Amino acid sequence: MIQFALNHMTVARMSFRDLVALAKQLGCVGIEVRNDLPQPLFDGMEPAAGGALVRENGLRLLAVAEVKRFNDWSSDREAEALALIRIARAAGAEAVSLIPRNDNLGMGNGERQANLRVALKALKPMLEDHDLVGMVEPLGFETCALRYKAETVEGIEAVGGRGRFKLVHDTFHHTLAHGGPLFPDHTGIVHVSGVVDQQVGISEMRDPHRVLVTPGDRLGNLDQITALQAAGWVGPVSFEAFSAEVHALADPASALRSSMDHIANVHA
Structure with a gap:
C-alpha cells in the first residue's frame, strides 16, 4: 500500500488550510509546505499553530521547503537555512528541503x-540541534551543480551525514538525469509528477510540463516506484505538479484521486 502525500505546489492556488483539508480528504499521510508560493507559510499563522492544525487532522508535516542554492554556501545562506530550520522545528516538521543551485555555475x-561537502558539513550541526532531517533534492537539469544522486550520497557519507540527510527521489529529475542507481536506504521521500507532452525532448522538459501521473506519462513513474519498493524502500509518495494546467483545475480532488488510483492499482 502506497503512502501518498501532497506537496503544496500541486495545488498552489489553495490556502494552507485548504491544503490540509484536501490531504485529509484524500487519505494522505502528510503534506509538504513551501516558502516559494504567493501566500505566506501557514497562511500567516504562527508555525506552531500551523503544525498543530496539521496534526489535528491526522497528518504529518513531512517537510518545509526550501533552502535555495544550498550548495552555494555563504553567511547569507547560513542565515536563511537557520531561519527555515527554526520555523520547521516550531511547526513540528520532520525535515527541511535543500535545493541546489541551478544556474550553470559551480x-x-x-x-x-567540494561545494556540496562545505554546505552539508555546515548544515549538519544545525539540523542536529533542531532534530530535523535535511532532504537533499538533486535536480536533473543540465545547468544544475547537483544532478546525480550518486554524487549526493558520496557527499553525505563524506561528512558522516547518513540519516541526518536523505534524498528526495524526484521521478522527473531522475529521468532528466538519465536514471542511474537508486539509493533506497538514503531516500526519504519520493516526488511524483508526469509529463504527457509527446513533442518535448527529455533535455527540454521543464517544471511547467509537470502534470499529474496518468496513463500517458512519459517519465516511468510506476517503474521507478516499483523499483524503489522492490529494493526495500518504504516512505511517502508526494505529488509535486508544477503545471499551470493542474493549478487551474476546478476539481483537484477528483484529479488527484484518479492519479492515486492509477498508481495504486499497479502497486496493489
Whole structure:
C-alpha cells in the first residue's frame, strides 16, 4: 500500500488550510509546505499553530521547503537555512528541503563535490540541534551543480551525514538525469509528477510540463516506484505538479484521486 502525500505546489492556488483539508480528504499521510508560493507559510499563522492544525487532522508535516542554492554556501545562506530550520522545528516538521543551485555555475568536477561537502558539513550541526532531517533534492537539469544522486550520497557519507540527510527521489529529475542507481536506504521521500507532452525532448522538459501521473506519462513513474519498493524502500509518495494546467483545475480532488488510483492499482 502506497503512502501518498501532497506537496503544496500541486495545488498552489489553495490556502494552507485548504491544503490540509484536501490531504485529509484524500487519505494522505502528510503534506509538504513551501516558502516559494504567493501566500505566506501557514497562511500567516504562527508555525506552531500551523503544525498543530496539521496534526489535528491526522497528518504529518513531512517537510518545509526550501533552502535555495544550498550548495552555494555563504553567511547569507547560513542565515536563511537557520531561519527555515527554526520555523520547521516550531511547526513540528520532520525535515527541511535543500535545493541546489541551478544556474550553470559551480559545475566543475571537484568544485561541485567540494561545494556540496562545505554546505552539508555546515548544515549538519544545525539540523542536529533542531532534530530535523535535511532532504537533499538533486535536480536533473543540465545547468544544475547537483544532478546525480550518486554524487549526493558520496557527499553525505563524506561528512558522516547518513540519516541526518536523505534524498528526495524526484521521478522527473531522475529521468532528466538519465536514471542511474537508486539509493533506497538514503531516500526519504519520493516526488511524483508526469509529463504527457509527446513533442518535448527529455533535455527540454521543464517544471511547467509537470502534470499529474496518468496513463500517458512519459517519465516511468510506476517503474521507478516499483523499483524503489522492490529494493526495500518504504516512505511517502508526494505529488509535486508544477503545471499551470493542474493549478487551474476546478476539481483537484477528483484529479488527484484518479492519479492515486492509477498508481495504486499497479502497486496493489
